[in-house]
Amino acid sequence: MERSITWDDGAIRTLDQRALPDEHRTLRLTTIDELIEAIATLAIRGAPAIGVAGALGVALAARLHTVDGRLDETAVLADAKRIATARPTAVNLTWAVERALFRLPQGADAVLDEALAMLDGDERTHRAASRRAADLLRQQCGKGPLRILTHCNTGRLATTAWGTALGTIRELAASGEVQEVIVGETRPLLQGARLTAWELVEDGIPHRLCVDSASAWAIASGLVDCVVVGADRITTRGDVANKIGTYALAVAAQRAGIPFVVVAPESTVDERLLDGSGIMIEERASDEVTHHGGRRMAPEATPVFNPAFDVTPSDLVTAVVTESRILVPGGDLADRIAACTRVVPDFPTAGVSFQDLGPVYADATLVRDTAAAMHRAFQGRFDSVLALEARGFPLGAVVAQRAGTPLVLARKPGKLPGTVDSVQYGLEYGSDRLETQSGALTPGAHVLVVDDVLATGGTLEAAARLVERSGARVSGLATVLELTALGGREKLAAHEVFAARHVT
């Protein structure tokens, strides 16, 4: 598919989205100021597209600031900061700029390679998300052809190629499963009317355009089977920032009992935010509202409220679909862990059913979500993480990274150099020890202990003693799995215990 953004021998070449549908104007951006102007005025727009453009912008800056083979990193960083803040709401822009900057120490060519890799991967990413979303819609809405309502522009213009919500519509249309697309015009800049309608015409997909205020009525009147939109930023619990008007569509969809599905790349998920209250909503100039076709429509003295985006809370979102997962807000983490746990009979000894968490650790998203749940359960109440050997290590590291706290490793005997603090604990046959390096746990610290499984509670109880022996306090004990029949929780009654899944 033809790309809306390319790298053209030292310049960023892009379709000027401000001129469509009347005029196919191409811009060749050769300076950072030109790029920032293009992003700020929506010549380049749509979260994934501004991300790719931002990365190419860092490559351009690196090139411009390389003289006689010497790269001026400070100047590139200053340009990168300006690019990243050209629009505040879509997290893809900062994500892409940071990803490109990561290669800066290797020189301008390395930064360009990274940006081009993002550009190359863009279509593949959106096609993968679209396939998943199309399957989900078939499952949710029954056999098509479907009547789909969408908002703003989420197509090849907004993503460099293919699209997210519009990519999903393309995917369904390719197999004759779209009866009609209803497109909200998307005031004030008319991305729906000018851009989505243009892409739908280009692809020959049946559609009708309506004013934004007719969308909810179309849903209420039974003209719509599902609402599918893109996103500019998605929080870890599934709150969704998208073009202003999206929230109202979600309310209408819930009232009508139809699915409200968000399609976006993983780069739109902001790992740092749990809920949408922390998302900065861009407010745009008042003349976008007061003027129409260059003519003033409102009195001079009338002030304006012109947010470019809104936030739809996760409880109105049926699913967020990315290239690698379907996030069902409020969906049960325990069920996902259960689906990834292999039960191995008679291991390690006859009569024991071993809960093998290997596939849980193999699923990066599940590790992240489990760590997030552990973090949430004790948020603001710990300042250190103690991870227990061996399967507590990877999870503890993710929890510590999320919370921004130090990580201390509790090891089996004989692994740590220097003096150690050590506790002994009983096993079914014999005993074992847990050790930390002396001083690794600071007296007075509030420690969250992380391990994989709570069975009899012996290991966690020992870990808690290790914490207390070093003068620190136990904030809580967190595990992936709790085998409730083994009564470990009773042994740990003095502590708060969190387990992401319980097995009886």
Ligand SMILES: CSC[C@@H](O)[C@@H](O)C(=O)COP(=O)(O)O
């Ligand atoms: C795949 S594009 C997703 C979003 O960026 C899109 O829905 C949107 O809200 C774009 O807003 P815009 O102001 O046109 O950049």
